[in-house]
Every structure is written in structure tokens, then in C-alpha cells.
Amino acid sequence: MTATHSTRMLILGSGPAGLSAAIYGARAGMAPIVVQGIQPGGQLTTTTDVENYPGFRDVIQGPWLMEEMQAQAEHVGAQMMWDHIVEVDLSQRPFRLIGDGGTVYTGDVLVIATGAQAKWLGLPSEEHLKGKGVSACATCDGFFYRGKKVAVIGGGNTAVEEALYMTNHSHDVTLIHRRDSLRAEKILQERLFAHPNIKILWNSAVDKFVAGGEPEGLVGIDVRNTVTGEVSRVDVEGGFVAIGHSPATELFKGHLELDGDGYIAVETGSTRTSVPGVFACGDVMDKVYRQAVTAAGTGCMAALDAERFLAEADFEATNRADVAA
Known part of the structure; x- marks a missing residue:
């Protein structure tokens, strides 16, 4: 027999957005079920030091923060279920x-909080040094590289924005780009070219992230010139891969309106999607900020939007029943 689990509020995803929605939904009496997905806890479970989540004076660990969020959600009445969703039907409630x-x-309502994954270069040395000098988020981790030489890899808006951001912490920022021109918006390029603390390595691809030191960390990046094939080393202590993100929206293609980059489209100022009763929060709908605290904020919004939707639906159903009687 196939098991069926039913709830007023169904949440897909268990990162900061999904768990925040669960906390608010449970406190509103909707007994939410959270389907945790393939990576319970979301991207923060792969993050070590977290210094920018409000409420903690000392550095905390990402996995610990997510464990605490889950425990809080369960404490107020949310139910966690581990499963990998392979099919959705949003045609009716x-x-x-x-x-x-x-x-x-x-x-009765669905909150989608499936997140987005940073794109990586796929190098063994990159995997080895993740969290030890190699990162995919300058806004998250840039603070740890104050006064150090850093490099940003990429050529789109994200890379240029991250390079500019890193000048708040570093006097020596190198942008590494595999082509001879950038894809970023013109105004961002102008700001980049004008900044005295940023230099650009054109026609350059990362061959290897170089480890060293004690404790072990990033000490340099071997860069291959895509025209000449020559390999040279850039001495840096921080490397930020900024080649884009992939929102986890494959399940919802053909069911929900997505934007040109594949993120779930929501009404401005809300979490409402193109299907009434379906709400999206966190990185699956936010390609601008992508922070744990903003994901948690939109999770709160999604729960409140869902609660209002159900209240209105219940009121209309009661009115229809009274008229029929």
C-alpha cells in the first residue's frame, strides 16, 4: 500500500527558508509537513564558519544552525519527512x-523552498579546498579575507559584483576570466575597470587551486592562458568561484511560471507564484541576495501568505455552504 501524508501546509525544502516557513506555519496551527529533499538543511550544511547570521556574537557552524532551526520547527509542531520528490501535480487543490x-x-497550500546550487568548476583541487580558501559566495565569506589577496573567477554580473564587494576587505583583487571581454552589465564593467584595487586576467582559466601552509589552505591558483596555453601562478589566499547558480526548479517546469534564468517567478513584494495556493521562498526565487537571513525572511513571508490564502479560501467555502443551505 502506498502511504499518503496530508496537511494544511506542505513545504518542500528544509533550508532556512523552508524551516522558517515551518516555524510560522506550525505556530499558526497548520501542522506543516516538511519534505526535506535530497540535502536536508540546504546549503548551510556544507558551510563551516557563519558570522553573518543575526543573534550570535561568535562564529557558528552552518550545520549546527540548521540543526537548531529544525529542532525549533519540530518543537512548535512541524513534521519532518525525508524523501526525494519526483513528481508534482499542481492542477488542483x-x-x-x-x-x-x-x-x-x-x-492545501504548497511552499516551495528547494533553493539553488552554486555552479562550480568541477576541479578536484576545488573540492579539496572548499571552506579552506575556496568559496562560492564573497558576501558570505569575504569578511574572513580581510587584508589578504583574493581572486574571483567568472565574467558575468555575479563575478563583477563579487570582485567589487571584495574591495571592501582586500586591497588586491584579481578577476580571472576565460575570455577577452566580460558578460556583465556595462555599468558594472565601468565600475570594475575604474577600481584601482582590481586587476583582470583575460583569456585565463583555472587549472588548479594550490594548497599549502599549516593548517592547510589556499595559497595560489594555477592559471592557464586560453590563447597561448602558458600556465602561471597567482598567489592568493582566497578564491571565489562566481560562475552562476542553478535554481532547483526542474520539477516545476510546465507547472509554474519561471523567469528567464529558471527561478520561480513571484509577485513583487510577495511569495505568490502563478498558481494560487503555491508559494516560493528562499534562493529558488531570489537570484539577487542569496543569504541565509533573506531566505529565512522570505520563508516567514511564504507562511504568512499561505495562512492568509487559506483563511480567505475557508471564508469563501463557508459562504458558499451557507448560500447552498
Whole structure:
């Protein structure tokens, strides 16, 4: 027999956005079910030092923060379920999600908090040095590189913005780009070219992130010239891969309106999607800020939007029943 789990509020994703929605939903009496997905806790479970989440004077660990968020959500009444959703039906309420083992989840409202993943270069040396000098978020980790030489890899808006941001912390920022021109918006390029603390390595691709020191960390990047093939080393202590993000929206193609970059489209100032009763929060709908605290904020918004939607739906249903009687 296939198991079915039903709830007033169904939440897909268990990062800061999904768990914040769960906390608010549970406190509103909606007994939310959180389907945790393939990476319970989201991207923060792969992050070590977190220094920019409000409320903690000392550096905290990302996995610990997510454990505490989950414990808080469970304490106020949310139910956690681990599953990998492979199919969705948003054509009618209650909405249906189906796990890879056939388990069915239904919800009168659905909150999508599946997040987005940073794109990486795919180098073994990159994997080895993640969290030890190599990062995919300058806004998150740049503070740890105050006064140090750093490099940013990429040529789009994200890379240029991160290079400019890093000048708040470093006097020596190198932008490494595999082509001879940038894809970033013209105004961003002008700001980049005008900044005295940024230099650009054109036609350059990362061959290897170089480890060294005690404790081990990034000490340099081997860069290959894409025209001549010559390899040279850039001495840096921080390397930020800024080649874009991939929102986890594959499940929802054809079911929800997505923007040109594949993020779930929401009404400005809200978390409402193109399907009434379906709400999106966190990095799956936010390609600008992508911070734990903003994800948590939109998770709160999604729960409040969902609560109002259900209250209005219940009121209309009661009125229809009274008229019919």
C-alpha cells in the first residue's frame, strides 16, 4: 500500500527558508509537513564558519544552525519527512507531491523552498579546498579575507559584483576570466575597470587551486592562458568561484511560471507564484541576495501568505455552504 501524508501546509525544502516557513506555519496551527529533499538543511550544511547570521556574537557552524532551526520547527509542531520528490501535480487543490518510493504528500497550500546550487568548476583541487580558501559566495565569506589577496573567477554580473564587494576587505583583487571581454552589465564593467584595487586576467582559466601552509589552505591558483596555453601562478589566499547558480526548479517546469534564468517567478513584494495556493521562498526565487537571513525572511513571508490564502479560501467555502443551505 502506498502511504499518503496530508496537511494544511506542505513545504518542500528544509533550508532556512523552508524551516522558517515551518516555524510560522506550525505556530499558526497548520501542522506543516516538511519534505526535506535530497540535502536536508540546504546549503548551510556544507558551510563551516557563519558570522553573518543575526543573534550570535561568535562564529557558528552552518550545520549546527540548521540543526537548531529544525529542532525549533519540530518543537512548535512541524513534521519532518525525508524523501526525494519526483513528481508534482499542481492542477488542483490539495496539491500532490510524489516521492521516489511512491509516497504521496498532499497539502492545501504548497511552499516551495528547494533553493539553488552554486555552479562550480568541477576541479578536484576545488573540492579539496572548499571552506579552506575556496568559496562560492564573497558576501558570505569575504569578511574572513580581510587584508589578504583574493581572486574571483567568472565574467558575468555575479563575478563583477563579487570582485567589487571584495574591495571592501582586500586591497588586491584579481578577476580571472576565460575570455577577452566580460558578460556583465556595462555599468558594472565601468565600475570594475575604474577600481584601482582590481586587476583582470583575460583569456585565463583555472587549472588548479594550490594548497599549502599549516593548517592547510589556499595559497595560489594555477592559471592557464586560453590563447597561448602558458600556465602561471597567482598567489592568493582566497578564491571565489562566481560562475552562476542553478535554481532547483526542474520539477516545476510546465507547472509554474519561471523567469528567464529558471527561478520561480513571484509577485513583487510577495511569495505568490502563478498558481494560487503555491508559494516560493528562499534562493529558488531570489537570484539577487542569496543569504541565509533573506531566505529565512522570505520563508516567514511564504507562511504568512499561505495562512492568509487559506483563511480567505475557508471564508469563501463557508459562504458558499451557507448560500447552498
